[in-house]
Amino acid sequence: MSGAAPLWTVLLVPVLLFAFGYGAAAGTAALRARAAGTAPAAGLTAPARESARLLVQRRRTIPGADTLLWRLGGALVPVAAVLAALVVPLGSMAVGDLSVGVVWFNAMEVVLWAALWMLGWGADSAWGLVGGYRFLVQGLSYELPHMFALTAAALGAGSLRVSDVVAAQEQVWFAVLMPAAFAVYLVSALAMAFWGPFGTPVGRDLAGGAAAELSGVDLLVLRAGRYVFLAVVAAMAVPLFLGGGAGPLLPGWAWTLVKTAGVVALLVWLGHRLPAVRMDRFTEVGWVVLVPVTLLQVLVVAVFVLTR
Amino acid sequence: MTETVVFAVCAVCAVASGAAVFVVDSMARATFALLASFLLTAAAILLLGLSYLGVLVVLMMIMEMMVMAVFMIMYMMNPAGLMPMTMVHNKAGSLVVSVGVFLLLAAGAVFVPWPERTGEPPADPTLALGEAVMGEHMLVMMLVGLVLFATMVAATVLTTHRGRYERYGDDLRRESPDDPIGGGLDR
Numbered sequence: 001m002s003g004a005a006p007l008w009t010v011l012l013v014p015v016l017l018f019a020f021g022y023g024a025a026a027g028t029a030a031l032r033a034r035a036a037g038t039a040p041a042a043g044l045t046a047p048a049r050e051s052a053r054l055l056v057q058r059r060r061t062i063p064g065a066d067t068l069l070w071r072l073g074g075a076l077v078p079v080a081a082v083l084a085a086l087v088v089p090l091g092s093m094a095v096g097d098l099s100v101g102v103v104w105f106n107a108m109e110v111v112l113w114a115a116l117w118m119l120g121w122g123a124d125s126a127w128g129l130v131g132g133y134r135f136l137v138q139g140l141s142y143e144l145p146h147m148f149a150l151t152a153a154a155l156g157a158g159s160l161r162v163s164d165v166v167a168a169q170e171q172v173w174f175a176v177l178m179p180a181a182f183a184v185y186l187v188s189a190l191a192m193a194f195w196g197p198f199g200t201p202v203g204r205d206l207a208g209g210a211a212a213e214l215s216g217v218d219l220l221v222l223r224a225g226r227y228v229f230l231a232v233v234a235a236m237a238v239p240l241f242l243g244g245g246a247g248p249l250l251p252g253w254a255w256t257l258v259k260t261a262g263v264v265a266l267l268v269w270l271g272h273r274l275p276a277v278r279m280d281r282f283t284e285v286g287w288v289v290l291v292p293v294t295l296l297q298v299l300v301v302a303v304f305v306l307t308r
Numbered sequence: 309m310t311e312t313v314v315f316a317v318c319a320v321c322a323v324a325s326g327a328a329v330f331v332v333d334s335m336a337r338a339t340f341a342l343l344a345s346f347l348l349t350a351a352a353i354l355l356l357g358l359s360y361l362g363v364l365v366v367l368m369m370i371m372e373m374m375v376m377a378v379f380m381i382m383y384m385m386n387p388a389g390l391m392p393m394t395m396v397h398n399k400a401g402s403l404v405v406s407v408g409v410f411l412l413l414a415a416g417a418v419f420v421p422w423p424e425r426t427g428e429p430p431a432d433p434t435l436a437l438g439e440a441v442m443g444e445h446m447l448v449m450m451l452v453g454l455v456l457f458a459t460m461v462a463a464t465v466l467t468t469h470r471g472r473y474e475r476y477g478d479d480l481r482r483e484s485p486d487d488p489i490g491g492g493l494d495r
C-alpha cells in the first residue's frame with residue numbers, strides 16, 4: 001500500500017485533473033441548462049465551446065494594471081492544483097508519496113490565497129480588489145476548520161503520509177469514523193475552490209470580482225483552474241476519508257476514479273443548489289461553530305486512537 | 309552536487325528577491341518579493357531533509373504574507389497603498405546599514421569553524437531537531453504557547469472598544485446585539 005509511481009505518471013496527473021475539471025464544468029452547464037428550461041445535453045459540449053470562444057477572444061490590456069502580478073495570479077490557480085494533486089494516490093500509487101503529503105497538499109491549497117489576491121490587485125480595478133480581499137476573508141474563515149479536518153484524518157492514521165492514511169482505513173472509512181471532519185472538509189473544499197455558495201470573490205454582485213477585468217485566455221485559465229481545483233479537492237477527499245482505492249471487484253485505480261467522480265458530482269450539485277453565502281456571516285459561523293466542532297472531532301479521534 | 313547547485317540558486321535568488329523588496333515601487337510587489345524570499349529559504353530547509361518544517365514554512369509564509377499584505381496596504385500613507393511608493397527612507401544610510409549587516413552575518417556563517425560531521429544523519433531529522441531544540445522542555449514550551457495565545461486574546465479583548473454593554477445595551481436587555489457588522493449566528 002505505498003510506492004512512488006514511475007516518473008511518466010507526472011504527465012497523467014494534469015490529464016486526469018483536466019478530465020475531471022471538464023466533467024465538473026459540463027455538469028454545471030447541464031444543471032444550469034436544465035434550470036433554464038433548455039436541453040441539458042447541450043451542456044456537455046458547453047465548456048468546449050466556451051473555451052474556444054475565450055481562446056479567440058481578444059485579451060484585455062488595462063492601463064495601470066500590475067501585469068506581472070495579474071498574469072502570475074491567474075497562472076498560479078491551475079499550477080497550484082496540479083502541484084497539490086502530486087500527493088493524491090491513484091489506487092495505491094501516487095506521483096510523490098511524501099512523508100508529509102497532507103501538509104504539502106495544504107500548502108499548495110493556500111497558494112490560491114496569493115493567486116486570487118494577485119488577480120484582484122493586478123487588474124487595477126475596485127471590483128477586483130474587493131473580490132481579492134473577499135477571498136482572503138473567506139480563507140481566514142475556512143482554513144482553520146479545514147486544517148483541523150486534515151489533522152483529524154492524519155491523527156486517525158498516526159501519519160502525515162497519504163498512503164498511511166489510506167492504509168489506516170482498511171477496517172472503516174474515516175468518513176464514517178469522523179463524519180464531522182468529513183463534512184467540514186467538503187464545506188471547506190467548496191470554499192477553497194470559491195465554488196457555489198462561496199463564489200462571492202468572483203460573484204456577480206461585484207461584476208465578476210477578482211475576475212472582473214479578465215478576458216480571453218486569461219479568463220479561460222482562471223475558470224479552468226477553478227474547475228481543476230474543485231477536482232483536486234474532491235480527489236483528495238477519497239484517500240483522506242473514503243478509503244482510497246478500496247472496494248470490491250474493480251482494481252484500486254478504478255475505485256479511486258469512481259469515488260472522485262462521485263465527490264466531484266456532489267460538489268457540483270451542492271454548488272448549483274446552495275445560495276451564495278455572505279462572508280460577514282460565514283466568518284462567524286466558521287470561527288464560532290466549525291472551529292469548535294472540528295476541535296472536538298480531533299479530540300474524539302485522539303481518544304479513539306489512544307484507546308484502540 | 310545537485311544539492312549544492314540547488315542551494316546556490318535558491319540562496320542567490322532569496323537574497324535577490326529580498327533586495328527587490330526595497331527596489332520595487334509597489335507595496336503589493338514588495339509583499340510578494342518578500343514572500344518569494346521566504347519560499348526560497350524554505351527550499352534550503354527542505355535540502356536539509358527537514359521536509360515537515362520546509363513545507364510548513366511554505367504554508368505559513370503564504371498565509372501570513374497574505375494577511376500582512378492587508379495590513380501593509382491598509383497602513384500606507386497614500387490611499388490604500390495604490391500609489392507608487394518606496395520602502396526606504398534615507399536611502400544612502402539604509403543601504404550602508406543593510407549591506408553592512410548582511411556582510412557581517414554572511415562572514416559569520418562563512419568564517420565560523422563548523423564542526424566536522426561525526427556519525428550518520430538521523431533517520432528523521434525533524435524529530436532529531438525537535439528533540440535538540442525542545443528536549444526536556446516540551447511541557448514548558450506547550451505552556452508558553454498557551455500563555456502567548458491567551459495574551460493575544462486578552463490584548464484583543466482589552467483594546468476593542470466594544471463590549472457587551474455596547475452590544476446588548478446598558479442593562480443587557482437587547483434581544484439581538486447591535487453590531488456594525490452582523491454575524492451569521494445572530495448572537
